[in-house]
Amino acid sequence: MCGRMELMATKARRAPRRTEALSRDVIVQAATEILDAEGEDALTLRALTVRLATGYGAIYHHVADRDDLLTAATDHVIAHIVPDLTAEAGPRPALRGVAVGLFDAIVAHPWAGDQLNRDPLRPALLDIYESISQQLQALGVPQQALSDSAGVLVNYILGVAGQNAANARALANSKMDRSAFLAAVAAQWAQLDPDRYPSVLKARTQLLEHDDREQFLAGIDLILAGIQTVNRAGKDSSAR
Amino acid sequence: MCGRMELMATKARRAPRRTEALSRDVIVQAATEILDAEGEDALTLRALTVRLATGYGAIYHHVADRDDLLTAATDHVIAHIVPDLTAEAGPRPALRGVAVGLFDAIVAHPWAGDQLNRDPLRPALLDIYESISQQLQALGVPQQALSDSAGVLVNYILGVAGQNAANARALANSKMDRSAFLAAVAAQWAQLDPDRYPSVLKARTQLLEHDDREQFLAGIDLILAGIQTVNRAGKDSSAR
DNA sequence: ACCTGAACACCGTTCAAGT
DNA sequence: ACCTGAACACCGTTCAAGT
Numbered sequence: 174m175c176g177r178m179e180l181m182a183t184k185a186r187r188a189p190r191r192t193e194a195l196s197r198d199v200i201v202q203a204a205t206e207i208l209d210a211e212g213e214d215a216l217t218l219r220a221l222t223v224r225l226a227t228g229y230g231a232i233y234h235h236v237a238d239r240d241d242l243l244t245a246a247t248d249h250v251i252a253h254i255v256p257d258l259t260a261e262a263g264p265r266p267a268l269r270g271v272a273v274g275l276f277d278a279i280v281a282h283p284w285a286g287d288q289l290n291r292d293p294l295r296p297a298l299l300d301i302y303e304s305i306s307q308q309l310q311a312l313g314v315p316q317q318a319l320s321d322s323a324g325v326l327v328n329y330i331l332g333v334a335g336q337n338a339a340n341a342r343a344l345a346n347s348k349m350d351r352s353a354f355l356a357a358v359a360a361q362w363a364q365l366d367p368d369r370y371p372s373v374l375k376a377r378t379q380l381l382e383h384d385d386r387e388q389f390l391a392g393i394d395l396i397l398a399g400i401q402t403v404n405r406a407g408k409d410s411s412a413r
Numbered sequence: 414m415c416g417r418m419e420l421m422a423t424k425a426r427r428a429p430r431r432t433e434a435l436s437r438d439v440i441v442q443a444a445t446e447i448l449d450a451e452g453e454d455a456l457t458l459r460a461l462t463v464r465l466a467t468g469y470g471a472i473y474h475h476v477a478d479r480d481d482l483l484t485a486a487t488d489h490v491i492a493h494i495v496p497d498l499t500a501e502a503g504p505r506p507a508l509r510g511v512a513v514g515l516f517d518a519i520v521a522h523p524w525a526g527d528q529l530n531r532d533p534l535r536p537a538l539l540d541i542y543e544s545i546s547q548q549l550q551a552l553g554v555p556q557q558a559l560s561d562s563a564g565v566l567v568n569y570i571l572g573v574a575g576q577n578a579a580n581a582r583a584l585a586n587s588k589m590d591r592s593a594f595l596a597a598v599a600a601q602w603a604q605l606d607p608d609r610y611p612s613v614l615k616a617r618t619q620l621l622e623h624d625d626r627e628q629f630l631a632g633i634d635l636i637l638a639g640i641q642t643v644n645r646a647g648k649d650s651s652a653r
Numbered sequence: 654a655c656c657t658g659a660a661c662a663c664c665g666t667t668c669a670a671g672t
Numbered sequence: 673a674c675c676t677g678a679a680c681a682c683c684g685t686t687c688a689a690g691t
Contacts, residue, residue, distance in 0.1 A: 194674080195674080195675080217663085217664070217665085218664085218665060218666080219663085219664080219665095222677090227675070227676080228675060228676040228677055229665090229666075229667085229675095229676080229677070230667085230668080230674085230675055230676060230677080231674070231675045231676075233666075233667080234673085234674065234675070235674095238665075238666075239665065239666090287530075287531070290527075290530045290572075290575035290576075290578075290579065291527070291575070291578075291579055291582075292579055293576065293579045293580050293583050294576070299605070299610060299613055302612070302613055302616075303609070303610050303611075303612050303613050306612030306613070306615075306616065307611075307612055310612065316615070317619075319612065319615070319616065320615075320616035320619045320623075320628075321628060321631045321632060321635065322635065323612075323616065324628060324632060325569060325632040325635055325636065327572070328569050328572030328573050328576065328632065329565060329568050329569045329572055330572065331571075331572035331575055331576065332530075332567070332568030332569055332570070332571035332572035332573075332575070333568050333572075335530035335531070335571055335572070335575055336530075336533065336534070336568065336571065338530075338531075339530065339531055339532055339533045340533050342531075343533050365539070369543070370539060370543050371543075371547075372542070372543050372546030372547055372550065372559065372563075373539055373542055373543050373546070375546075375556070375559070375560075376542075376546065376559065376560035376563065379557075379560045383560075388560075388561060388564060391561045392561060392564060392565040392568065394643075395561065395562065395565055395636070395639045395640060395643055396565065396635070396636060396639050397639070398638075398639040398642045398643050399635045399636050399637070399638040399639020399640070399642065400635060400639070401642075402638045402639065402641075402642045403634075403635055403638050434655080435655080435656080457682085457683070457684085458683085458684060458685080459682085459683080459684095462658090467656070467657080468656060468657040468658055469656095469657080469658070469684090469685075469686085470655085470656055470657060470658080470686085470687080471655070471656045471657075473685075473686080474654085474655060474656070475655095478684075478685075479684065479685090
């Protein structure tokens, strides 16, 4: 009892008082901070009650379950991307901007990349999809090719997001620092059978030199080139 | 004691005797069957001990942990794809063949699609990557563009795989049959704000009509077109 | 070497009880 | 309405003990 009083006194000195009541936003915010700091496995309900100095029931009063929390945090982290890009120059820079924005968000919050892959098209992704579709339309992609084209871009982005999250998790689990981890990965690759994986091994040096972000953008450009090529071909045949 | 004897007698009648000893392969096989039948959440160590009529220690003697089991099952399910395609006609059909093989495998085993996204480039994916790279090379893609091109294809496939797994999980969790589930999804989409998501809503009808597999292949073709366009452009500037 | 199964630590979630 | 926290059901994993 006495010990508990002291703890509360310490708490009170650090964060004078919880003036605002517990709310969904406060909970999602706290969850995001835990996810960013320690990864998805660290987001336990127990950890949340400790951080928010509350009980389980209080959390479940504002949030359906752990998955609800995870998707809400993901939506929150992704929601900022599209609005920031309305003042873009043209459809092509805008498309690259959305893609890069998503890429950067996922590098900063790898757990969100994982979550996007685990959920079917979430609200957050819908905004992205809508924005991409509109820019493609502005680029002159015909209506019937629009959903295929936007789908390729979104799925490519999701794939990259997933690998990014996987790498972040592997790094965290290894408990090495970044350079030691990269060295360990490189050592693993070096053991591959060169007769069976010649192309993988050739790509390896390039992968290590290349910036992930640059390679991601090169992929976007490649897909855009494909969209425009297919589009142009379709135009020729439908014009006559 | 008496009850236990009876249980063993019943067991013996159903499955006369376990002639083959427990092995890693047997365990992975059993895990795959559980995953296919009931999804990832159903693969518990307890369920495995029941199905294999054994104890925890026996399983942990052949397998490191649950994750080891999951990746082994994924590798096993993916490993069959590449070898089946050696007798392909040309690089383009071969590429489509690998992609479609992977797509079909993931439709049949959605949990594997999820697992591919959660692990950094697994052995199983390395074979795919190698095969794709070699076919791209045969297609005339220059060395320095190879890793970008193969990366786009692999990441696109991974993205589709992830969405496929997510949809399968959503369907399973809903406990509806397929048509009821699709109706529920359609109803959800119908509630979207048409001012905010015009393109999404336009794409919706197309998505419902389109075969997933066809759309996936259209995406592959689109990316291949982009690879060849970029490649041709590069050739022009490097030739002089 | 291979297997058994009780025990452990730790989850997400519920719910009667409080304010 | 909002919150508390003991309790429940269920995980993955370990390990002393058996053969």
